[in-house]
Amino acid sequence: MSYMRKIPVRTITFLTSTIVGIYLIDDKYNARTLQRNGLTVWNGLCIGLDYKINFRPGKGDKIDDLHERVAQRILRVCKSNGGLYIKLGQAIQVQSAILPPAYQRTFKTMYDDAPAVDFDQVIKIFHNDFNCHPDDMFDDFERTAIASASVAQVHRAKLKDGTPVAVKVQKPDIGKQMNWDLMAYKMLMHVYEYVFDLPLTWTAETQDKHLRAEVDFINEGKNSEKAKMHFESIRSLRDQVYVPNVFWDFTSSRVLTCEWIDGVKVTDKEGLERHIFLTGFVHADPHPGNVFVRPHPKRPKNCQIVLIDHGLYVEESVVFRHQYCLFWKSLFMMDTDMINQICHEWGINEPEMFASATLMKPYKQKTALHIASNQRMSIQDAYKLQMVLKERIKKFLSNTELIPRELIFVGRNMNIVRSLNRELGSPVNRINVMGTWAVKGLGSDWSNWGGNAKTFDEKHRQLIDKGSNFSGFFGQLAFILQSRYNYWLFRGTLLMISIGFYLTKIRESIGSWIYGRGDSRGFEEILDDRMKQTIEENLGIVLDQNVFEG
Incomplete structure (x- = not known):
């Protein structure tokens, strides 16, 4: 009998130790990948069941409450998981015009600044990509990021010759999380397509392709230079729109160094609209944080639009x-x-x-x-x-x-x-x-x-x-x-x-x-x-x- 009593205690101890060990390893070395995907799957199942049970005839007066409940649940998952989930939440925000009011209200916060990572994490990125400290490459590299988004943050610095630059540094967990995040996203789209009998997966591969390209800063640098070339080829836009130069010697797949531009809040959008029809190379994320205006460097009485963040583009056929x-x-x-x-x-x-x-x-x-x-x-x-x-x-x-x-x-x-x-x-x-x-x-x-x-x-x-x-x-x-x-x-x-x-x-x-x-x-x-x-x-x-x- 005493032997039989000891087995459950040992089993429980073993299982507890295993779970705690997996949790600690996942938290410290695996960028919380298992926790984040577990949270996604659990909430995805809850949302599917909630809609399946409560979205039906006779419950029309409760539909608004249902949408509010689900929207808040999705928002919590996006903000808790961070990273690419913020991008997915922003995609919902952009399409909120066709969604119920609860989604429109809830996802208006998706463009708020994301928390920046500590400077010691930035140092690790530089050691891995350039085998040196940021101070070895730059002068006056500011320790505190001046802006932070879902995938990266931006630091102000100067090159050794005194040229002011903006250094965009990818957050360290993005690479580890990306494959699992995109897999979870596509899996949920397949589940919802089956549950709701709506075509939802047709954009999944395209979203996957462009999100992967967006986190590759070498690709972003190439997009930047291509956009600059297109604007300079259109006579009426040549002086109106400016794209900062890329410094390739200080750029990698996770670090992008560009010319620093001082500007103010955007006040003129005509330049944003024109390139869609003439070149077919479209900046797909021209939100207010990526567009600003500065006095024209040669004609200070005139203004010039400056486009930044060239990670998300689409090339039209x-x-x-x-x-x-x-x-x-x-x-x-x-x-x-x-x-x-x-x-x-x-x-x-x-x-x-x-x-x-x-x-x-x-x-x-x-x-x-x-x-x-x-x-x-x-x-x-x-x-x-x-x-x-x-x-x-x-x-x-x-x-x-x-x-x-x-x-x-x-x-x-x-x-x-x-x-x-x-x-x-x-x-x-x-x-x-x-x-x-x-x-x-x-x-x-x-x-x-x-x-x-x-x-x-x-x-x-x-x-x-x-x-x-x-x-x-x-x-x-x-x-x-x-x-x-x-x-x-x-x-x-x-x-x-x-x-x-x-x-x-x-x-x-x-x-x-x-x-x-x-x-x-x-x-x-x-x-x-x-x-x-x-x-x-x-x-x-x-x-x-x-x-x-x-």
Whole structure:
């Protein structure tokens, strides 16, 4: 009997020691990988069960509480795990416009500064990558980081010749955690796709590829130099946008040294929008921390935009860039056939929904962009409306293998730029700027205005006309008249939107003065109000008041 009593004690002691040992090893040498993934899996299962049990008919009045509970749970996991989980949380924040209000409120904090690691951790990185102390490479290397994000932190320093630089140092646990983090993310997406019967995994491989590239600072340096080359090749942007130089002798896969630039908060976003249509090389993370303004070094009375943090870029294919320019042009021309054709080629079966998401304003086919839609729909039960939304999303994403992966990051860029413009009171007419540069991206070929559907033949790098060839004198004359008419119709649409833009600013300024409201609402804020109203009436989603502020 005494022997039998000793076995459980020994077993318990052994198991306890093993668990404590695994915990200590994981905590000290494995960057908490097992703990972080255990937390992810546990919460993922809880979320799946919560939705499966409580998201059903008869519980419509409890759906908001359900979303709030789940959003808070996801936020806690992201902040507790840190690292790439912050990036995943930011991805949720960027897409929060299509999520319930609880997600919009909860994930607004995802761009807050992350805690910096101690300087002794920075020293270890330098010893591993350069076999020396930071002070051996730099003068005045500041011990305290001036900025810290999810993946890295930035220190101010000087080269030995006195050149001021910004030294971006990757946090030490990122390399150990990355593979497990991405595996856990993809696993959860597969589980949710099965549980909710929604296509959720189609972006996983693209996200994986770009997140891995983002933590490679040599890749970021190359992106930086490529972006600099593109901006310098566009005459109208050459002096307006600046990308800091990279110092390659002081750069590794985990340390990036760039020219130090003094600047102030961003106040002009036009330069951010233009490169999407002309070069196809898109900065996919232009949030306020990555864009600022400085006095032009040669003309101090003028300002210059400075772009930093070039880790997350997307390189558009020639075909996609042409299609995207043509899509924007077609929105202004009310060319429903062209819009539907492009959406069909992209596997998108809800052209109006996609057009609204692209413009970030309500869009209705056959209705000019400068005319507001007055469509109304009755409010139904919350559960029924969200099921309608689910079915529309399934229809929207029914051919995910055709959807260009560039859209994931181009859409992110567009949304952040719109949010910046809104925050500053809409100093520029974003929609007109986009339309104008989309047309420039199509080039000077008048066949783009001839009224015939165009595709891009990548093999021969030339446009192929799907319609008639306008042969003969009268055919050529008809082509000239039609193409010029279409071009000036496009310009007229831009003019009407511009008039609406300035009339809105005048009306809001007068209203603010008469009613003493303080600052007047900007054009973007009014478009956002229309968007919120349309989403509420069509899908039953009541968006949070501040969701569009970014």
